Amino acid sequence: MFRVAPAGLTATCNNPAMRFFRDLTVSTFTAGLVAVLVAFTSSVAVVYQAAQALGATPAQVTSWIWAIGIGPGLCTLIPSLILKKPVMVAWSTPGGAVVATAALAGGFGMAEGIGAFILSGLLITLAGATGWFERVMSRIPIALASALLAGVLARFALDAFSAARSAPALVGLMLLVYLLARRRAPRYAVVLTLLAGIAQAALAGRMQWSAVTLELARPVFTVPAFSFSAFVSIALPLFIVTMASQNLPGVAVMRATGYAMPVSRLITMTGLATLVFAPFGGYAINLSAITAAICMGREAHEDPDRRYTAAVVCGVFYILIGLFAAVITGLLMAFPKELVLAIAGLALLGSIGGGLAQALAHEGEREAALITFLVTLSGVVLGGIGSAFWGVVAGSVALFVQQYGRKAIAKSP
Numbered sequence: 223m224f225r226v227a228p229a230g231l232t233a234t235c236n237n238p239a240m241r242f243f244r245d246l247t248v249s250t251f252t253a254g255l256v257a258v259l260v261a262f263t264s265s266v267a268v269v270y271q272a273a274q275a276l277g278a279t280p281a282q283v284t285s286w287i288w289a290i291g292i293g294p295g296l297c298t299l300i301p302s303l304i305l306k307k308p309v310m311v312a313w314s315t316p317g318g319a320v321v322a323t324a325a326l327a328g329g330f331g332m333a334e335g336i337g338a339f340i341l342s343g344l345l346i347t348l349a350g351a352t353g354w355f356e357r358v359m360s361r362i363p364i365a366l367a368s369a370l371l372a373g374v375l376a377r378f379a380l381d382a383f384s385a386a387r388s389a390p391a392l393v394g395l396m397l398l399v400y401l402l403a404r405r406r407a408p409r410y411a412v413v414l415t416l417l418a419g420i421a422q423a424a425l426a427g428r429m430q431w432s433a434v435t436l437e438l439a440r441p442v443f444t445v446p447a448f449s450f451s452a453f454v455s456i457a458l459p460l461f462i463v464t465m466a467s468q469n470l471p472g473v474a475v476m477r478a479t480g481y482a483m484p485v486s487r488l489i490t491m492t493g494l495a496t497l498v499f500a501p502f503g504g505y506a507i508n509l510s511a512i513t514a515a516i517c518m519g520r521e522a523h524e525d526p527d528r529r530y531t532a533a534v535v536c537g538v539f540y541i542l543i544g545l546f547a548a549v550i551t552g553l554l555m556a557f558p559k560e561l562v563l564a565i566a567g568l569a570l571l572g573s574i575g576g577g578l579a580q581a582l583a584h585e586g587e588r589e590a591a592l593i594t595f596l597v598t599l600s601g602v603v604l605g606g607i608g609s610a611f612w613g614v615v616a617g618s619v620a621l622f623v624q625q626y627g628r629k630a631i632a633k634s635p
Contacts, residue, residue, distance in 0.1 A: 242303070245528040246535075253522035254535025256410075257310070257513035262543065263412045265315035266550065267566035268378065272318040273503065275325035276335040284551040285442035286503030291544020293499040293507045297491060299537030307481050308522075308533035310472070310514035311492060314464040314506035316573065319374045321505055324455045324608040327601055333447035338456035339500035340446055345461045346469075346508070347493030350486050355465065364580060365587040366594050366617045367466035372577030373598025373613055374463065375570045382567020389560035395422050396564045400571075412569045419561045430556045439547035441502045455603075459610035464506045467577075472509025479518040480526060590621035 266287065273286045290313040297311035325335060349355040386393040399418040403411035423429050469492075473485055488509060495507040516522065517532035543550065581591035594617030602609045 242531060242534065246531040247523060247528065249521070250517075250523050250528060250532040251535050253517050253529075253532040255539060257516045257532070257536045258539040258543070259410075259413050260516065261312055261510075261513050261540075262550075263416050263565070263569070265313070265318065265569065267562045267569070268315050268318040268322070269313070270551075270562065271378075271566065272321040272325070272505065275322040276330060276332045278332060278503075280551060281440070282332065282442050282444070282503065284439050284547045286505075287547035287550050288439040288441050288544045289499040289502040289504030290507075291540050291542075291547060293495045293504045293544075294510075295537045295540030295544060297495050297507060297537075298533055298540060301488070301491070302530045302533040302537065305483065306527065306530050307483060308514070308517045308529045309483065309488065310475075310510040310517055310533055310536065311488075311495075311507060312468075312510035312513055313504070314460070314468050314508050315570070316371050316374060316463045316467045317460050317506040317508075319378055319570075320459045320463050320610055321456060323374060323377055323601065324459065324610065327603045327608045328451060328455045330452055330456065331447075332444055334449055334452040335456060335505075336444045336501055336503075337446035337448040338452045338460065339505045340497060341448070341453055341457040342460045342464070342506060343493050343496030343500055345457070345493075346464065346496060346506075347490055349465065350489030350491070350493055353486050355469070355486065355489050363587060363590075363621065364466075365584060365591040366581075366614060366621065367462070368577040369581035369591040369594035369617060370459075370598055370610060370613055371463060371467045372574050372581060373595040374459075374610055375574045375577065376595075376599050377601070378563075378570050379567040379574055382564045385560035385563040385567075389558065392419060392422050392426070392428075392558065392560055393564045395419070396561075396568060400568045412565070415568055416565050419565060420557070423558050423561055428558045432556075434552035434556055435548060436546075437548045438545055443501050444503075446501060454611055455608035459608065459614075460506055462614070463610070464508050467573075468506075468508040468511060471511035472514055475511055475514045475518060479515075481518065586624070587621060590617045590624060593617050593620045 269286060269290060270283060273283045278286065294311045294313055298309060301309040301311075321335065324330065330338075382393070396415050396419045400411055400415040403414045407414065420429070469489060476483055476485075492507045492509065496504060498504070499507065513536065517536060518529060522529045522532045578595070581595060582588050594613045597616045598609050598613030600609055602612060604612060
């Protein structure tokens with residue numbers, strides 16, 4: 223015998239807002255909040271350094287944080303509510319490292335940097351709209367892409383430990399807390415390390431609290447300038463690193479957790495979002511991997527159909543942080559320089575280790591990957607073009623010579 227549900231109850235169940243609050247749980251809310259904390263504490267220092275490398279003013283730094291909060295926030299919130307699946311979008315931390323390294327090496331200014339971001343966003347949009355994302359990326363050996371990533375990020379790790387020269391107690395304490403937290407509470411390692419660093423700096427009287435102001439962020443529009451050297455040194459490596467180290471792992475997390483999503487349309491969305499927010503400092507908006515794993519995994523909720531609420535929570539907090547980006551900028555300016563360098567480097571250790579492990583995994587590609595890593599890490603600039611590009615070129619040539627040599631030997635009688 224069937225029961226007819228009351229009209230009011232049926233309407234409530236079909237109401238998207240009511241369904242969201244019905245599906246929201248403590249675990250999904252916590253997962254969304256943790257994803258935001260991990261994302262910002264592990265990368266905002268890199269974003270800050272990238273902006274400074276291009277000569278950003280405090281207002282422009284605030285605008286950058288506004289852009290990487292609002293852009294990914296909207297791209298996470300809206301699709302997750304529509305698809306009822308956890309669509310996780312963020313910004314490219316490795317891409318920020320590429321921008322910082324290339325800007326310092328090539329002496330690029332903010333206008334040229336913005337122009338490069340727009341061109342990179344255009345490439346990402348084309349990659350998604352034409353569907354050649356997976357075809358093109360599959361042609362770049364994963365060993366070389368991983369070596370490129372590790373080479374770009376390793377500079378930040380070196381700077382972190384170099385900071386111990388002027389602040390040994392601060393860096394030493396942060397390293398100790400990081401190592402202990404990685405063993406006991408790996409998900410919160412970066413957050414705990416940052417808190418320990420802030421506490422030590424505050425006790426030592428090195429925090430400049432006067433720089434912190436409570437106000438809404440004001441986006442700053444920068445007129446872009448386009449140059450071939452900025453395209454090759456910033457836009458092209460930024461595109462490659464974003465696609466290889468962010469979008470590809472992001473798709474892998476989706477598939478590993480059993481979510482079938484319109485990948486090409488999502489890539490197109492992130493490219494268009496980059497085009498919109500690039501003039502304000504949104505250098506690369508892309509699919510997330512690490513934070514996606516937090517919101518898409520069983521830790522968020524046992525029921526996969528309810529995990530989208532974790533992504534929605536994450537998107538809401540992204541937007542809130544973007545709106546109050548001036549507070550984040552003030553905190554970054556209040557921190558001692560060594561604290562910013564240390565947290566940026568320590569937060570990237572896992573990515574560096576993972577990149578090197580993947581780059582050196584296959585013996586046949588090991589030398590080419592190592593050459594890519596070392597050339598990228600060297601910071602060499604030739605013809606106004608940065609080391610990230612030359613690292614890929616050197617590695618590709620080495621791989622071609624090695625594979626051609628093996629084929630020639632195999633064919634010889």
